[in-house]
Amino acid sequence: MPSIGLMTLDEQSEYAFHLHIAKRAVENGLDVYRFLPEAIDERKKVITGWRFFKEEKTWLSDRFSYPNFIYDRCFYRNEDEQKQFESKVKSLQHNPNTLFLTYDLPDKWTFYEIMKHNELIKPYLPDTSYAKNAKQLLKEAKEKGKILLKPAFGFAGRGIFVIEHKKDEFVVKTVKGKNTLEKSSDGKNVGRWLQALIDKRSYIVQPFLNLSDDSNRPFDLRLLLQKDGQGNWNVRGKVLRFGKGKGIISNLHAGGEPVPYDKWRERFPASKIAFIENEIHELTSTIPPLLETIFRPLVELGIDLGIDQNGAVWLLEVSGKPGRNVYFKLDRNVYASLCEAPVQYVTDVLHTANGNKEGET
Structure with a gap:
């Protein structure tokens, strides 16, 4: 049976998110595993972790072969931590029967040095x-x-x-x-x-860009892009994050609050929002294929944009491992859909592969 592995640095990290994925995956006929990178045995090509059991609706300890698909949710705090598990993770990445759905993008400086050479992206990058x-x-x-x-x-x-x-x-x-x-x-x-x-x-x-609203609250626009089974990129999530008044960041970890995009856009005249949305479309159409050309195939991306008081749009950050907490706070149905998308992608890929095999016989 095809399998998907959820790789995390901490057994408790994103537990509810992984549980949601696991329930959907087993319904689609997938074996689901969860593990820490330190538990990868490079020599034997096996991993010690947990398997999700449908009837018990829980994770139980197990030892298993390298899964067919890896959903990497490891958020390394620094370069040293990433290097600590580099050899084990590469063992998985180089396995011919394993496909990674997510990857780390380069650090911010390397990313800027690469992206500044693209004439479409360069105008949106703050001088760095x-x-x-x-x-x-x-x-x-x-x-x-x-x-x-x-x-x-x-x-x-x-x-x-x-x-x-x-x-x-x-x-x-x-x-x-x-x-x-x-x-x-x-x-x-x-x-x-x-x-x-x-x-x-x-x-x-x-x-320091003036990315604040009229109340002097810092904010940014977080976009979640996901690829469907046909290889097409779609903007699946769009939400504003507002920080505290006179604060310096808008992250939820720092006490920020989410605001639905549709609610936010109502405050602007049609001409201004049309300009902003055209800029957003330009970036979301350009960034995914560009990154896949430079680096490797991806399944989802998080894009953080800043919008200054003149309406100019700035590209603040791009993540190959986007979070979903901001959507959980706004709409549980949207959150569920975003959680299930990686499983749907895997299901579509397997369906296409099986269809091609049947066509060859």
Whole structure:
């Protein structure tokens, strides 16, 4: 029987999401497994993890061969953690009878360096540079007034800093949990602190874009794109995420709230929303095939867009492993549909493959 494996770094991570997938998958005639990358035995080509049983509606310990399809939901906190399991994951990726549905895209700096050469995408990219030293950061903050410092490797808005130059001092803001922390000092002290920060990990620098609404709440537009069994990309999810007033990020982890796209668009004149939606269409039509040409085939993508107060659209981030929590908070039916899409894709692929085999006999 065809099988799908759900790979995760933590046994409890996205448990409800994986359970939803498992129930749908067994209904479609698939064996479903769940496992941690550390449990991959490269030599024997087997994995120790859990199998979902339809009758019991639960996961039970099992040892199994490499699944036919892998839905990779590992969110690595840094490069070291990713490298820790690199050999085991590649063993799966290189297995001729295994197809990965999702992949990690390159870090933010590498991604920018690649995408800036595409003439269609380049206008949507904020100017980006690699953080080399504190002197560079303080210089850019002085010239631009305010800059954004982002970890090159990371997700969920963690580790982002805003550096602002005010008269004879620098103000640094960041988010811890749901709170915005702020401290200010002279260039010497802030420079020393920044140097220690970028010595520990890689960062990129961008201008601070005014991506806030009239109430000074930061927001972004999150799009979820999924591929159907015929290989066509579709925008399946579209939602706004609003952060706290005067905050610096809109992520739900930092206390943000979701707003339905259709509700948000009602506030704009037809001409402005037509321009924004044309820009969205341009990006969603261009990005998926471009990424698949440069990297490898994908099944779903998350695209985060910023919209400034002039209506200009900015490409903030693209993820090969998009989340779904924001949709769960808005519409359970939409959430269920988005959860089931990977299973439907696998089912369609198997159906097409079986049809081709029958045609050859």
